Amino acid sequence: MGNEREQGKPMDAGACLVPRKDFPVFENWPDLVYLDNAATTHKPAAVLRRVDEFYRRTYANVHRGVYRLAEEATAAYEEARRQVAEFIGCDDTGELIFTRGTTEGINLVAAVLDSLVQDGDEVLVTALEHHSNLIPWQQLCTRRSLKLKVCPITPDGDLDLDALERMLTPRTRVVAFAMASNALGTVVPAVKVIAAARQAGAVTVVDAAQSVPCMPTAVSELGCDFLVFSGHKMLGPMGIGALYGRREILEKLPPYMTGGEMISTVSWDGAEWAELPHKFEAGTPNAAGAVGLAEAIRYLQGIGMEKIWAHEMDLARKAREVLEGIRGVRVLGCPATYCGIVSFVVSGIHPHDLAQFLARENVAVRAGHLCAQPLLRALGVDAVTRVSFYVYNDYADVEKMAEALEKAIRFFRHDV
Numbered sequence: 371m372g373n374e375r376e377q378g379k380p381m382d383a384g385a386c387l388v389p390r391k392d393f394p395v396f397e398n399w400p401d402l403v404y405l406d407n408a409a410t411t412h413k414p415a416a417v418l419r420r421v422d423e424f425y426r427r428t429y430a431n432v433h434r435g436v437y438r439l440a441e442e443a444t445a446a447y448e449e450a451r452r453q454v455a456e457f458i459g460c461d462d463t464g465e466l467i468f469t470r471g472t473t474e475g476i477n478l479v480a481a482v483l484d485s486l487v488q489d490g491d492e493v494l495v496t497a498l499e500h501h502s503n504l505i506p507w508q509q510l511c512t513r514r515s516l517k518l519k520v521c522p523i524t525p526d527g528d529l530d531l532d533a534l535e536r537m538l539t540p541r542t543r544v545v546a547f548a549m550a551s552n553a554l555g556t557v558v559p560a561v562k563v564i565a566a567a568r569q570a571g572a573v574t575v576v577d578a579a580q581s582v583p584c585m586p587t588a589v590s591e592l593g594c595d596f597l598v599f600s601g602h603k604m605l606g607p608m609g610i611g612a613l614y615g616r617r618e619i620l621e622k623l624p625p626y627m628t629g630g631e632m633i634s635t636v637s638w639d640g641a642e643w644a645e646l647p648h649k650f651e652a653g654t655p656n657a658a659g660a661v662g663l664a665e666a667i668r669y670l671q672g673i674g675m676e677k678i679w680a681h682e683m684d685l686a687r688k689a690r691e692v693l694e695g696i697r698g699v700r701v702l703g704c705p706a707t708y709c710g711i712v713s714f715v716v717s718g719i720h721p722h723d724l725a726q727f728l729a730r731e732n733v734a735v736r737a738g739h740l741c742a743q744p745l746l747r748a749l750g751v752d753a754v755t756r757v758s759f760y761v762y763n764d765y766a767d768v769e770k771m772a773e774a775l776e777k778a779i780r781f782f783r784h785d786v
């Protein structure tokens with residue numbers, strides 16, 4: 371199974387899902403309360419070992435050499451692709467393209483969809499978007515004179531599905547949305563959004579950066595055209611991610627980048643593209659990152675994705691409850707379905723001051739606009755403090771965060 375969990379041991383409510391000793395970072399930072407998992411996650415020793423082993427024993431460029439080492443490197447890379455595809459419910463490895471991460475995946479899709487849109491068409495995003503799933507669409511709209519529409523959210527931070535259905539028109543070419551919000555933790559009813567978008571004839575793009583790490587994902591059940599995510603937010607290495615694209619559409623689209631390895635034949639006058647997925651993987655790929663991501667997936671599967679989501683919801687619910695009990699704290703949003711992300715503001719304390727104070731208490735949180743400036747502005751704030759959980763967090767982390775927060779409030783505010 372590739373992880374060092376203590377199999378068969380009953381888990382207490384609110385306990386970590388894995389032993390912290392699986393994560394070398396906690397040996398070096400034993401007192402760290404790490405609550406910045408929506409930004410990136412730490413790596414289990416199994417992933418570090420797998421990447422190290424790849425470089426020591428199986429390293430050569432992939433899809434090029436005919437010597438045994440190169441063949442083994444290629445096999446490891448392609449086996450990683452198979453595992454990543456399987457993890458998201460995709461049974462055609464030609465539909466799984468390795469990227470640097472979510473941002474690159476969305477930029478790739480927005481660039482190549484250029485060939486499917488016409489002036490006057492519409493792109494629909496939601497008010498929950500991370501800048502990565504907004505700016506590439508803004509750019510496409512500017513370049514091609516398209517209209518960008520933004521579906522609103524309810525006061526609780528849920529997507530307003532009725533509004534979304536009203537906003538879809540025969541001109542809607544693309545519906546791009548985050549399946550889980552990095553700011554409010556909202557989990558969007560993706561199946562409904564995709565079904566409505568498809569009925570309107572739009573291409574669907576799912577930003578799954580925050581959802582693939584913490585809940586079961588099956589593109590076959592979602593019915594989306596594209597889905598993107600990043601390895602580093604799910605225990606894998608930085609610099610690797612994946613783009614799922616439906617074969618039928620990928621085959622119609624032009625390549626994103628051109629160069630080595632994405633061609634079948636080249637002459638002075640032109641080139642023909644390689645088969646999927648290679649048409650979209652120009653140049654030397656991050657093969658070590660891919661095998662590291664596959665190992666991270668093995669580790670997550672050893673825990674179980676349903677269990678991870680339940681754990682995240684439990685910690686988020688606990689954090690929300692504790693935070694709402696502290697005078698002066700306002701939690702942003704109260705979505706019906708959510709993952710392990712909670713954002714809040716404290717009256718009279720700037721989120722950056724708060725984060726700095728918490729850092730001195732060994733509590734790592736994120737403060738700022740969370741790469742979601744339009745969303746925060748719509749919620750009436752410029753910046754927030756965010757806590758986000760993963761498999762190695764527990765109730766004790768929530769309590770330590772709350773204690774440090776109360777200390778910060780006493781330090782900054784003399785009226786309490």
Ligand SMILES: Cc1ncc(COP(=O)(O)O)c(C=O)c1O
Binds near residue numbers: 500502552580
């Ligand atoms: C919802 C969402 N989309 C996109 C991204 C961008 O991911 P990356 O920086 O790994 O490309 C993030 C990162 O925080 C995110 O949370």
